[in-house]
Amino acid sequence: MKYLIILSLIIGLSCSERTLLEDYVFDDNDISVVKHEILSSTVNQGYTLHKLNLTSLKWFNELLTNRPIWWHHVYVSVPDNLDSTRPIFYYIDDGRNNETESPSETAKLLSEFSTKCKCITVIQRQIPNQPIIFTADPKSKLRIEDDIIASTFGLFFFNRTLFPNNTYNNVPLLFPMTKAVKRGFDETVKFLKSKNVNFTEKFVVSGASKRGWTSWLITAVDQRVIATMPIVFDLLNWQKNLHIQFKSLGGGYTYATYDYFLVGLTAKLDTKEIREILKLVDPLFYLEKYSGRKFLLFSATEDQFFLPENTKAWWQDLSIQTNNQIYIKRLANVDHYLNQQSKLQIVSDIKVFMDLMHKETSSTRTLPILKWYFENNILFGATRIKLSNLGEFDSYTVTSYSAKTKDKTKIDFRVNYLLDKSFVDSNISWIEAPLIQSKKSDLAAVNEHVYRKLRILSIFNYVGFYLDVNLKLKDSNETLSISTDLNIIPEYYPIGDCYNEECLGKLV
Ligand SMILES: *[C@@H]1O[C@H](CO)[C@@H](O)[C@H](O)[C@H]1NC(C)=O
Ligand SMILES: *[C@@H]1O[C@H](CO)[C@@H](O)[C@H](O)[C@H]1NC(C)=O
Numbered sequence: 001m002k003y004l005i006i007l008s009l010i011i012g013l014s015c016s017e018r019t020l021l022e023d024y025v026f027d028d029n030d031i032s033v034v035k036h037e038i039l040s041s042t043v044n045q046g047y048t049l050h051k052l053n054l055t056s057l058k059w060f061n062e063l064l065t066n067r068p069i070w071w072h073h074v075y076v077s078v079p080d081n082l083d084s085t086r087p088i089f090y091y092i093d094d095g096r097n098n099e100t101e102s103p104s105e106t107a108k109l110l111s112e113f114s115t116k117c118k119c120i121t122v123i124q125r126q127i128p129n130q131p132i133i134f135t136a137d138p139k140s141k142l143r144i145e146d147d148i149i150a151s152t153f154g155l156f157f158f159n160r161t162l163f164p165n166n167t168y169n170n171v172p173l174l175f176p177m178t179k180a181v182k183r184g185f186d187e188t189v190k191f192l193k194s195k196n197v198n199f200t201e202k203f204v205v206s207g208a209s210k211r212g213w214t215s216w217l218i219t220a221v222d223q224r225v226i227a228t229m230p231i232v233f234d235l236l237n238w239q240k241n242l243h244i245q246f247k248s249l250g251g252g253y254t255y256a257t258y259d260y261f262l263v264g265l266t267a268k269l270d271t272k273e274i275r276e277i278l279k280l281v282d283p284l285f286y287l288e289k290y291s292g293r294k295f296l297l298f299s300a301t302e303d304q305f306f307l308p309e310n311t312k313a314w315w316q317d318l319s320i321q322t323n324n325q326i327y328i329k330r331l332a333n334v335d336h337y338l339n340q341q342s343k344l345q346i347v348s349d350i351k352v353f354m355d356l357m358h359k360e361t362s363s364t365r366t367l368p369i370l371k372w373y374f375e376n377n378i379l380f381g382a383t384r385i386k387l388s389n390l391g392e393f394d395s396y397t398v399t400s401y402s403a404k405t406k407d408k409t410k411i412d413f414r415v416n417y418l419l420d421k422s423f424v425d426s427n428i429s430w431i432e433a434p435l436i437q438s439k440k441s442d443l444a445a446v447n448e449h450v451y452r453k454l455r456i457l458s459i460f461n462y463v464g465f466y467l468d469v470n471l472k473l474k475d476s477n478e479t480l481s482i483s484t485d486l487n488i489i490p491e492y493y494p495i496g497d498c499y500n501e502e503c504l505g506k507l508v
């Protein structure tokens, strides 16, 4: 009897841990379509680049879209100086299926990166497959990107009866996007084995925007992912964050959420359907799955999709879950689309982060620990930081960045906004000010370094500020650059919260 109880406990536990996303990603009903074909192999200075056509999955059938079978251009770069004990750097990229492929600038940058990280790099393009046409769409519109995702949200909200046996759960596009990456991992492994490459089957996964979103979700289902580096995607805890956005933007949402607004996401913000869809696609619902992983996020201070305050609604939770193995680097004065300089900064941060991870052993932690505390009151705001575990570094600098909003009507740091159907440049500028420059002896002498940055409240604007810590590695000129959360003062919002239908709001 006792054993029976224990047994049923074990079974009960393991059942409850399996998510609908896992059910979908590991369902091999469509396995017969999965394959890869080598399109070319070219030898370059320092690395060999293989271009594959990888067919990843079948998502429903022709009754839903004109493109149920997904395929991708995949670039696998194997460097001459490969260290076979290093993980594979796997980048999820966008791209179109209806045009002749030439590698994106990002693909080129990351293929060359393989020689720097001494690791295999993979770029999987066409996530999602696009453009697609929904079969039932009378206009046969060619849809891409958010337009597709939002359409699948619409089907989930309004047309469930079209999908028998709960298969409507597999409709949100993030499901096939995530599965395509899992199949991409599998086929990459098969390909490398067929080429007799000696490698380690572990992945560091990254991607920008909705590909960053996908990188969170693949991490929740695939144990082979050891670190996740989402670029310009920090929207976790959607429901809470959309409420915050409503209050921050004076009763509206950023115009960049247009497709989601149109399909009724904000009108439904306080409904049960939102909870149901977010349980599938909001990474925060997979919190428990993130134990033991490392995260390095990149976010843009002037992003028109994601407000820099997004992180506040979930950072603490993830930080606890990962035992402080989560980091963010804020890129000042760039928007969602980044620029060349910020892309180089990202690659250089990833390189140093991966090197530090590689040096870690079961008993020594090599990554630094950065903690921050906001100490705000009615006169000023202050951010206090504590920096420790600096054994790999010989010096550091701390720099503060701050910006003011246009006025007190919105907490808005976006590069531009919508006013009477036209875009207005906001001219926000993040101002850099050095705070600390450490001496070598500082690091040897103390374990914990504490600093405080103070900003006086302004009557006319909101002030946002954060600190950047640049840590220089020992015996090298490379630095790891990481940031704190954004402190915004005063702490109250321009308007109160919405309830139910009021949450519809408008695009601003
Ligand atoms: C890739 O393979 C698919 C079949 O799965 C095919 O339809 C597609 O045309 C191929 N693309 C290229 C560029 O070869
Ligand atoms: C590919 O699809 C896009 C729609 O996203 C369209 O603008 C473009 O003209 C198409 N290209 C070709 C070669 O058909």
Ligand SMILES: *[C@@H]1O[C@H](CO)[C@@H](O)[C@H](O)[C@H]1NC(C)=O
Pocket (backbone or CB within 6 Å): 136, 137, 158, 159, 162
């Ligand atoms: C989904 O439902 C809406 C509203 O009932 C309807 O207008 C639309 O045609 C349906 N879409 C599909 C694909 O059946």
Ligand SMILES: *[C@@H]1O[C@H](CO)[C@@H](O)[C@H](O)[C@H]1NC(C)=O
Pocket (backbone or CB within 6 Å): 164, 165
């Ligand atoms: C739904 O599931 C049941 C039981 O697995 C199966 O018999 C039935 O054919 C399914 N219906 C559809 C439309 O797939």
Ligand SMILES: *[C@@H]1O[C@H](CO)[C@@H](O)[C@H](O)[C@H]1NC(C)=O
Pocket (backbone or CB within 6 Å): 084, 085, 198, 199
């Ligand atoms: C693969 O690399 C590891 C680590 O460098 C090494 O121990 C192992 O012998 C290699 N395996 C083969 C088949 O070369």
Ligand SMILES: *[C@@H]1O[C@H](CO)[C@@H](O)[C@H](O)[C@H]1NC(C)=O
Pocket (backbone or CB within 6 Å): 406, 424, 425, 426, 427
């Ligand atoms: C930003 O600067 C431009 C050019 O000086 C000006 O036309 C525009 O009104 C400014 N925007 C705001 C929000 O002040």
Ligand SMILES: *[C@@H]1O[C@H](CO)[C@@H](O)[C@H](O)[C@H]1NC(C)=O
Pocket (backbone or CB within 6 Å): 475, 476, 477
């Ligand atoms: C660091 O940079 C300086 C000046 O650019 C150079 O002299 C030095 O050799 C570099 N050190 C290393 C370890 O790369």
